Amino acid sequence: MSSDFRLFMTQLLRRPHQVVALAPSSRGLCAEMAAELDPEGGPVIELGAGTGNITAAILAAGIAPEDCHSIEMNPEFCDRLRARFPGLNVYQMSAGDCGALPVENVQAVVSGLPLLSMPTALQRDILTGFTQKVKPGGTYVQFTYGPKPPVTRTVREALGLTWRRSHKIWWNAPPARVYRFQQLGADATAAAE
Numbered sequence: 001m002s003s004d005f006r007l008f009m010t011q012l013l014r015r016p017h018q019v020v021a022l023a024p025s026s027r028g029l030c031a032e033m034a035a036e037l038d039p040e041g042g043p044v045i046e047l048g049a050g051t052g053n054i055t056a057a058i059l060a061a062g063i064a065p066e067d068c069h070s071i072e073m074n075p076e077f078c079d080r081l082r083a084r085f086p087g088l089n090v091y092q093m094s095a096g097d098c099g100a101l102p103v104e105n106v107q108a109v110v111s112g113l114p115l116l117s118m119p120t121a122l123q124r125d126i127l128t129g130f131t132q133k134v135k136p137g138g139t140y141v142q143f144t145y146g147p148k149p150p151v152t153r154t155v156r157e158a159l160g161l162t163w164r165r166s167h168k169i170w171w172n173a174p175p176a177r178v179y180r181f182q183q184l185g186a187d188a189t190a191a192a193e
């Protein structure tokens with residue numbers, strides 16, 4: 001068992017309502033989360049980085065550690081992220097405050113948060129922060145294990161968000177899909193579904 005996996009499981013037992021996942025995201029899910037990132041497209045914000053599996057995929061997509069801004073509220077996960085990814089910007093804070101990060105013109109917010117288990121007010125803060133930080137056409141990338149969009153209808157409608165979703169990633173525990181949200185009018189090719 002890797003030390004990252006052991007740390008994840010220890011924190012899952014200690015803080016089940018924050019971690020809310022059976023295991024760290026699989027390689028296939030992480031690759032899909034990072035699949036549309038552009039190495040020349042500007043900075044990326046990551047939410048709920050955990051032990052860093054999605055972070056690794058973001059960096060593998062060609063984003064420099066200095067251009068990746070990873071928020072994680074768990075101090076032990078933050079220590080692991082700093083040790084694992086030199087140069088990465090790690091912020092120990094709530095994702096609800098992502099609108100206050102010192103970065104602009106972000107190409108994407110990539111989220112490993114348990115969004116559906118969060119109160120609507122916190123979801124709204126997180127997605128409002130996304131709309132403040134991304135450049136036009138920027139995306140909010142979020143995986144979910146369930147059959148519905150992981151951003152509630154109330155928040156989608158309040159912020160004018162459209163979405164599209166990936167194929168199902170079966171080789172993940174549990175199987176998951178990746179949703180990509182954009183603000184209406186931000187990209188003419190995005191269709192409301």
Ligand SMILES: C[S@@+](CC[C@H](N)C(=O)[O-])C[C@H]1O[C@@H](n2cnc3c(N)ncnc32)[C@H](O)[C@@H]1O
Binds near residue numbers: 018019025053096
């Ligand atoms: C499902 S785990 C995902 C971890 C990792 N990104 C992955 O995919 O393997 C959710 C992570 O979100 C973090 N988290 C939960 N609520 C948060 C919040 N309000 N602000 C920042 N991080 C949060 C947890 O500590 C945990 O690391």
